[in-house]
Amino acid sequence: xxxxxxxxxxxxxxxxxxxxxxxxxxxxxxxxxxxxxxxxxxxxxxxxxxxxxxxxxxxxxxxxxxxxxxxxxxxxxxxxxxxxxxxxxxxxxxxxxxxxxxxxxxxxxxxxxxxxxxxxxxxxxxxxxxxxxxxxxxxxxxxxxxxxxxxxxxxxxxxxxxxxxxxxxxxxxxxxxxxxxxxxxxxxxxxxxxxxxxxxxxxxxxxxxxxxxxxxxxxxxxxxxxxxxxxxxxxxxxxxxxxxxxxxxxxxxxxxxxxx
Numbered sequence: 001x002x003x004x005x006x007x008x009x010x011x012x013x014x015x016x017x018x019x020x021x022x023x024x025x026x027x028x029x030x031x032x033x034x035x036x037x038x039x040x041x042x043x044x045x046x047x048x049x050x051x052x053x054x055x056x057x058x059x060x061x062x063x064x065x066x067x068x069x070x071x072x073x074x075x076x077x078x079x080x081x082x083x084x085x086x087x088x089x090x091x092x093x094x095x096x097x098x099x100x101x102x103x104x105x106x107x108x109x110x111x112x113x114x115x116x117x118x119x120x121x122x123x124x125x126x127x128x129x130x131x132x133x134x135x136x137x138x139x140x141x142x143x144x145x146x147x148x149x150x151x152x153x154x155x156x157x158x159x160x161x162x163x164x165x166x167x168x169x170x171x172x173x174x175x176x177x178x179x180x181x182x183x184x185x186x187x188x189x190x191x192x193x194x195x196x197x198x199x200x201x202x203x204x205x206x207x208x209x210x211x212x213x214x215x216x217x218x219x220x221x222x223x224x225x226x227x228x229x230x231x232x233x234x235x236x237x238x239x240x241x242x243x244x245x246x247x248x249x250x251x252x253x254x255x256x257x258x259x260x
Contacts (some may be wrong), residue, residue, distance in 0.1 A: 075250035103138035115123030
């Protein structure tokens with residue numbers, strides 16, 4: 001009888017240890033969950049981009065944004081509505097599931113009346129005077145970096161994993177990033193960027209997110225560039241999900257046409 005009880009305890013203990021091992025995630029697995037967090041098949045929203053300089057002066061830009069997941073590729077397009085000096089400017093990005101395929105990005109400037117493809121050398125340029133680079137606006141794939149868990153801690157009342165990500169490409173614009181990922185929600189609540197020299201460059205913070213139609217949607221983000229003493233706030237409003245946005249919305253022809 002004692003032998004049977006002991007064997008039972010051993011089996012239970014082994015099962016518990018195995019379950020614990022299965023639940024323990026790696027840094028890569030955590031970042032994959034962030035990357036793959038569902039946000040619906042398509043989305044339409046108004047986007048307000050506020051640029052704040054070192055003196056507190058603000059420039060506000062109003063944008064209409066659309067996105068759709070086609071399975072192997074996710075397409076996004078945005079049209080600048082206000083002010084007049086940027087009206088009819090448009091930007092489009094295609095992000096591929098293929099880990100070996102880079103994002104494609106284009107910008108249309110009305111003064112030139114031409115759609116320009118963003119080259120790989122230009123991905124480090126800042127987008128329309130903001131603190132977001134063209135690369136920041138794309139979807140960086142988890143396999144492009146080496147990830148490790150630094151620690152677990154609370155941030156703004158949320159239980160988070162703190163993940164250090166170092167690019168495999170030594171020529172990448174950031175030497176590393178550190179991300180605070182909310183457990184079970186898989187949202188990067190905060191992300192620090194370090195420049196090519198390893199110096200602290202800027203921080204992205206999620207200031208608001210909400211559950212819309214069962215999807216956790218990030219609504220307000222702030223990028224604080226400490227080296228330039230400049231900030232950019234992005235705020236989504238009037239968010240509509242799964243409304244059947246047509247495929248022909250995401251074309252160069254539509255970029256030129258703009259909002260009609």
